[in-house]
Amino acid sequence: MAADWSAVESETIAHLQALIRFDTTNPPGNELPLAEYLAKVLEADGIAVRLLVPAQNRAAVVARIKGTGNKRPVMLLAHMDVVAVERDKWSCDPFGGVVRDGYVYGRGAIDDKGMLTANLMAMLLLKRAVVDSGEELERDVVFLATSDEESGGAHGMKWLVTEHGDLLDAEFAINEGGRIRIIEGGQRYLAIQTAEKTSHMVTVTARGPAGHAAIPLTGNAILTLGRALARLGEYREPVTLNETTTRFFRELSRVWPVEEERMAMGALVSPDAEQKARGAEILSRIPVLDAVLRNGISATKLVGGVAGNVIPAEASAVLNVRTLPGQRIEDVVERLEHWIADPNVTLAISAKGEEAPVSDSSSPMFEAIASSAKTLDPPITVVPYLSTGVTDSAHLRRLGIQAYGVLPFPMEQSDEERMHGHDERVPVSSLHFGTRLIYESVRRVAVGAIALSAAPSGR
Ligand SMILES: [Zn+2]
Numbered sequence: 001m002a003a004d005w006s007a008v009e010s011e012t013i014a015h016l017q018a019l020i021r022f023d024t025t026n027p028p029g030n031e032l033p034l035a036e037y038l039a040k041v042l043e044a045d046g047i048a049v050r051l052l053v054p055a056q057n058r059a060a061v062v063a064r065i066k067g068t069g070n071k072r073p074v075m076l077l078a079h080m081d082v083v084a085v086e087r088d089k090w091s092c093d094p095f096g097g098v099v100r101d102g103y104v105y106g107r108g109a110i111d112d113k114g115m116l117t118a119n120l121m122a123m124l125l126l127k128r129a130v131v132d133s134g135e136e137l138e139r140d141v142v143f144l145a146t147s148d149e150e151s152g153g154a155h156g157m158k159w160l161v162t163e164h165g166d167l168l169d170a171e172f173a174i175n176e177g178g179r180i181r182i183i184e185g186g187q188r189y190l191a192i193q194t195a196e197k198t199s200h201m202v203t204v205t206a207r208g209p210a211g212h213a214a215i216p217l218t219g220n221a222i223l224t225l226g227r228a229l230a231r232l233g234e235y236r237e238p239v240t241l242n243e244t245t246t247r248f249f250r251e252l253s254r255v256w257p258v259e260e261e262r263m264a265m266g267a268l269v270s271p272d273a274e275q276k277a278r279g280a281e282i283l284s285r286i287p288v289l290d291a292v293l294r295n296g297i298s299a300t301k302l303v304g305g306v307a308g309n310v311i312p313a314e315a316s317a318v319l320n321v322r323t324l325p326g327q328r329i330e331d332v333v334e335r336l337e338h339w340i341a342d343p344n345v346t347l348a349i350s351a352k353g354e355e356a357p358v359s360d361s362s363s364p365m366f367e368a369i370a371s372s373a374k375t376l377d378p379p380i381t382v383v384p385y386l387s388t389g390v391t392d393s394a395h396l397r398r399l400g401i402q403a404y405g406v407l408p409f410p411m412e413q414s415d416e417e418r419m420h421g422h423d424e425r426v427p428v429s430s431l432h433f434g435t436r437l438i439y440e441s442v443r444r445v446a447v448g449a450i451a452l453s454a455a456p457s458g459r
Contacts, residue, residue: 017097067137177405193405408434
């Protein structure tokens with residue numbers, strides 16, 4: 001068995017290196033050559049592939065291992081494009097696929113070529129270990145590699161949804177968006193993203209008398225806007241827990257390394273209102289936790305003025321407001337207007353996000369991921385997770401697909417923070433863990449539970 005997995009591991013590293021060496025910096029993306037590589041690898045193992053070209057040099061790869069059709073398909077999704085690099089800040093070639101000190105370095109090693117590799121390997125292993133040995137899959141397993149995730153998705157998921165919606169038929173999907181975090185003492189927790197916030201833009205506009213700057217006027221729009229923004233700085237939306245965040249904090253309250261925060265997590269989910277408030281107050285001091293407790297409001301842009309000697313008639317600011325599932329942006333805006341309480345200041349929703357339903361955290365897919373993780377790492381804690389960032393899973397959820405965000409590579413926070421940063425890297429051992437996690441999860445949901453001892457063979 002060990003020998004088989006070691007062959008699988010060398011194959012995995014070789015594919016990740018190859019994927020990193022395709023420069024798919026978006027813009028412009030240029031994902032087509034990478035897509036052709038994926039198609040070639042999949043076809044070599046007898047897996048049916050469709051290569052789609054949404055625009056020049058852009059691509060989508062849809063590969064499918066057929067099942068009996070008793071159950072609806074399961075989909076493995078990853079994107080092929082990466083964000084830009086600042087080459088001089090890297091200690092190695094960001095497109096070299098360098099393996100050094102137990103890490104694979106390169107742009108995309110974490111986001112999202114590592115997962116793309118794990119998905120690719122899961123397909124190959126399913127074909128070799130399950131299908132080719134005569135076993136049946138109860139559902140199709142669909143591999144989807146997209147373009148343009150990092151730059152809006154017009155040539156990626158958005159295009160697929162409008163032009164090829166039929167290819168997006170699945171009961172479950174696994175995508176990026178979650179995490180496996182290594183916390184103090186080597187303990188790990190797996191956060192499976194089942195929901196995400198919805199992002200909106202709100203413009204705050206202050207109006208006043210315009211005129212020559214030589215004659216100072218009361219009601220100056222810039223000063224009015226300043227006062228409104230100062231008021232906003234003191235405002236916070238109320239704490240709102242939902243099923244996902246309640247479970248998230250309850251489970252983490254058993255393993256969280258910092259005592260005060262661990263206690264606060266327990267208090268937050270207790271039935272006692274006073275304890276709840278006390279817990280929320282402590283956790284709110286940590287920005288990443290505060291952001292999942294309530295609708296978030298960040299001021300992001302200022303617009304105003306035409307010349308240094310002219311008092312403008314208006315000045316405005318842009319707020320990025322991220323709402324929790326089930327919360328209406330219109331209600332948030334109403335509360336903000338009430339809080340600012342200035343007739344010369346108006347708020348308008350300039351871009352409204354579309355909410356997506358929440359994926360079920362007790363579905364067979366969620367259970368398959370959780371039980372696979374526990375087989376690979378028995379003490380691991382598994383929690384459903386609400387992400388504050390938006391992912392392509394929202395598109396899938398709106399199509400009725402239960403999507404789960406899993407970044408399957410155990411990482412410490414410091415490594416995770418290299419995502420989109422310099423010297424992005426994935427620990428080799430985590431790459432292998434993640435590959436087995438994806439493979440095992442899909443196998444469980446497509447075939448049923450099988451012991452891990454049935455090792456697949458590498459190439
Ligand atoms: Zn990504």
